[in-house]
Amino acid sequence: xxxxxxxxxxxxxxxxxxxxxxxxxxxxxxxxxxxxxxxxxxxxxxxxxxxxxxxxxxxxxxxxxxxxxxxxxxxxxxxxxxxxxxxxxxxxxxxxxxxxxxxxxxxxxxxxxxxxxxxxxxxxxxxxxxxxxxxxxxxxxxxxxxxxxxxxxxxxxxxxxxxxxxxxxxxxxxxxxxxxxxxxxxxxxxxxxxxxxxxxxxxxxxxxxxxxxxxxxxxxxxxxxxxxxxxxxxxxxxxxxxxxxxxxxxxxxxxxxxxxxxxxxxxxxxxxxxxx
Amino acid sequence: xxxxxxxxxxxxxxxxxxxxxxxxxxxxxxxxxxxxxxxxxxxxxxxxxxxxxxxxxxxxxxxxxxxxxxxxxxxxxxxxxxxxxxxxxxxxxxxxxxxxxxxxxxxxxxxxxxxxxxxxxxxxxxxxxxxxxxxxxxxxxxxxxxxxxxx
Numbered sequence: 167x168x169x170x171x172x173x174x175x176x177x178x179x180x181x182x183x184x185x186x187x188x189x190x191x192x193x194x195x196x197x198x199x200x201x202x203x204x205x206x207x208x209x210x211x212x213x214x215x216x217x218x219x220x221x222x223x224x225x226x227x228x229x230x231x232x233x234x235x236x237x238x239x240x241x242x243x244x245x246x247x248x249x250x251x252x253x254x255x256x257x258x259x260x261x262x263x264x265x266x267x268x269x270x271x272x273x274x275x276x277x278x279x280x281x282x283x284x285x286x287x288x289x290x291x292x293x294x295x296x297x298x299x300x301x302x303x304x305x306x307x308x309x310x311x312x313x314x315x316x317x318x319x320x321x322x323x324x325x326x327x328x329x330x331x332x333x334x335x336x337x338x339x340x341x342x343x344x345x346x347x348x349x350x351x352x353x354x355x356x357x358x359x360x361x362x363x364x365x366x367x368x369x370x371x372x373x374x375x376x377x378x379x380x381x382x383x384x385x386x387x388x389x390x391x392x393x394x395x396x397x398x399x400x401x402x403x404x405x406x407x408x409x410x411x412x413x414x415x416x417x418x419x420x421x422x423x424x425x426x427x428x429x430x431x432x433x434x435x436x437x438x439x440x441x442x
Numbered sequence: 443x444x445x446x447x448x449x450x451x452x453x454x455x456x457x458x459x460x461x462x463x464x465x466x467x468x469x470x471x472x473x474x475x476x477x478x479x480x481x482x483x484x485x486x487x488x489x490x491x492x493x494x495x496x497x498x499x500x501x502x503x504x505x506x507x508x509x510x511x512x513x514x515x516x517x518x519x520x521x522x523x524x525x526x527x528x529x530x531x532x533x534x535x536x537x538x539x540x541x542x543x544x545x546x547x548x549x550x551x552x553x554x555x556x557x558x559x560x561x562x563x564x565x566x567x568x569x570x571x572x573x574x575x576x577x578x579x580x581x582x583x584x585x586x587x588x589x590x591x592x593x
Binding site: 349350351352353354355356360364365368369370371372404405408409410 | 498502505506516517518519520521552554555562563564565566567569570572574
């Protein structure tokens with residue numbers, strides 16, 4: 167009798183808490199987003215990939231559906247001002263060369279990518295314009311100016327599917343990123359995969375683990391009330407397992423970014439997303 | 443003569459404490475995952491172990507394991523098996539092995555080894571050369587786990 171009872175309780179518990187991702191569908195400003203899609207062939211241990219949005223509470227989810235509610239949009243507005251701001255020795259603003267920011271539609275879906283043998287992502291492209299074409303100082307990788315502008319540019323691809331190249335010249339970078347993803351680091355001896363591949367959908371203490379997708383970056387986090395870069399997030403996860411993070415913008419995090427982007431192939435860009 | 447024996451007694455006591463010296467993380471003797479000998483020679487304190495189990499900066503076992511005995515704590519993890527009745531499944535020596543280094547019992551487990559102090563990859567500054575728990579904390583946690591019986 168007692169055994170029957172505890173088995174029944176266990177089943178109820180499993181049904182109640184074991185709910186992985188929810189079944190909500192996301193539309194932003196009325197435009198439907200893909201938050202669930204078959205995993206790309208290169209992922210051996212996962213069948214379906216999900217946006218991090220699917221793991222958040224209803225209140226947090228709601229903030230992303232409407233641009234008036236989305237707290238990230240204040241920062242996107244700052245990005246618009248920065249885009250038009252003349253800076254540096256050449257007397258130019260971003261908008262001097264890029265008349266309409268909407269022309270960047272699609273760019274986010276393809277980054278990071280290889281240029282002249284080097285893996286580069288949005289932050290590199292922005293700083294290259296600043297230093298090479300504007301004669302201005304580079305922005306800090308995860309600073310407020312950089313995240314405002316990368317959010318503005320990323321937003322132009324919102325709703326488009328992530329589609330990074332992982333073959334050809336990108337292959338060695340991708341391999342390196344994959345290796346980092348599965349390497350156990352820190353005093354707690356954990357890999358990204360332990361939390362985001364083996365255990366997504368379950369609670370780790372107070373946190374509901376997602377697949378650690380990056381289709382929504384930069385992300386507004388309720389926790390720190392600002393935009394957060396993908397590399398900033400990687401850094402935070404590494405510190406939580408008591409590991410020394412790699413450098414933001416360094417080759418390891420760039421490779422990891424490419425690998426993570428490739429684990430999200432086909433998900434809609436949600437930039438700027440809202441998370442807790 | 444009387445004095446001499448008194449000194450002899452003190453010396454013997456001293457020897458006992460010396461015997462009870464803490465086993466260093468690299469010196470723990472595992473036999474198929476099992477650690478028979480106490481790491482400190484001092485009996486574990488179950489009440490203390492209960493605190494270490496819940497404390498986010500110490501064991502933080504609750505991050506992964508649910509445990510009904512700690513129902514006053516909110517947020518129990520779902521990553522690992524629930525620990526209700528764990529003492530019915532494992533004996534003290536086995537539990538000591540699991541807490542000290544679970545990788546000796548469960549191959550490639552995600553559970554951190556709580557009593558090693560080397561072999562870390564890129565440990566955060568200040569944590570290199572340090573075990574997550576002290577030897578006595580391991581003994582305290584094991585004493586606490588031994589109280590989790592259902593039968």
